[in-house]
Amino acid sequence: MNEVAWQNLEEDKQRRLPTAPIGWTVQWYPGGDVRQAVPAIVVAVELPGRLKLKTFPGNSFPKDIAGVWHVKSKVHDKTHNQTTAHCGSWDYPPGQEVPKLHWKAYDEDLERRETMLMAAEDQAARQTAQFQAKQTKKAQEAKKQLPEILPAQT
Numbered sequence: 001m002n003e004v005a006w007q008n009l010e011e012d013k014q015r016r017l018p019t020a021p022i023g024w025t026v027q028w029y030p031g032g033d034v035r036q037a038v039p040a041i042v043v044a045v046e047l048p049g050r051l052k053l054k055t056f057p058g059n060s061f062p063k064d065i066a067g068v069w070h071v072k073s074k075v076h077d078k079t080h081n082q083t084t085a086h087c088g089s090w091d092y093p094p095g096q097e098v099p100k101l102h103w104k105a106y107d108e109d110l111e112r113r114e115t116m117l118m119a120a121e122d123q124a125a126r127q128t129a130q131f132q133a134k135q136t137k138k139a140q141e142a143k144k145q146l147p148e149i150l151p152a153q154t
Helices: 003-014 082-087 100-144
Strands: 025-029 038-047 050-055 063-070 089-091
Touching (some): 003 100, 025 050, 038 063, 063 082
Parallel strands (some): 063 089
Antiparallel strands (some): 025 038, 025 089, 038 050, 050 063
16 A cells, blocks of 8 residues: 555665764765765754754854755755755765664664554555445445335236
8 A cells, every 4th residue: 555655665774874963073065065075063863864963164153054964865866956955965074984873763763664654554454344344234235225116006
C-alpha cells in the first residue's frame, strides 16, 4: 500500500546521515559549495542529519544558520533548490572520522519510520477485512429481503 514510503525508507537506509551533537565543530558550506568551507559549531539538532549552526565566516560577524542538512542528504540532489541555496550544507572537517555514536539518531529514526509503516499496513489490512465482511453481510441481507412475487390478477 505505501510503496512510495517504503521506497523512500530503503533509499534513506542506503544514504545514512550522521548527526553531530551540540558543541561539535563542523564545516559549513554556503550554498552547498564544498570549495568554500567555513568553520561552524553545532548549536542545535533539528532532525537527524539536520542542524542549526553558528558559523564564523572570515572578516565577518558570526551568524546562526538553521535547517542545514548534511552534504549527503538527498535534499542537495535537486539543482537550484532553495534549501541548499539559503542554508548551505555541513560536513565534518577533512580527515576526521565520524564517531559511531553520531549515526545513532538517524538509525533510530529509520527504525521508527519502519515500525510506523508496518503498523499502518497492519491497520489497513484489518480495515480491508472489516470492509469486506460488511460488504458480504450486506449482500446476503439484500438477497434475503427480495419481495415475493404477487400472483397475477385475472
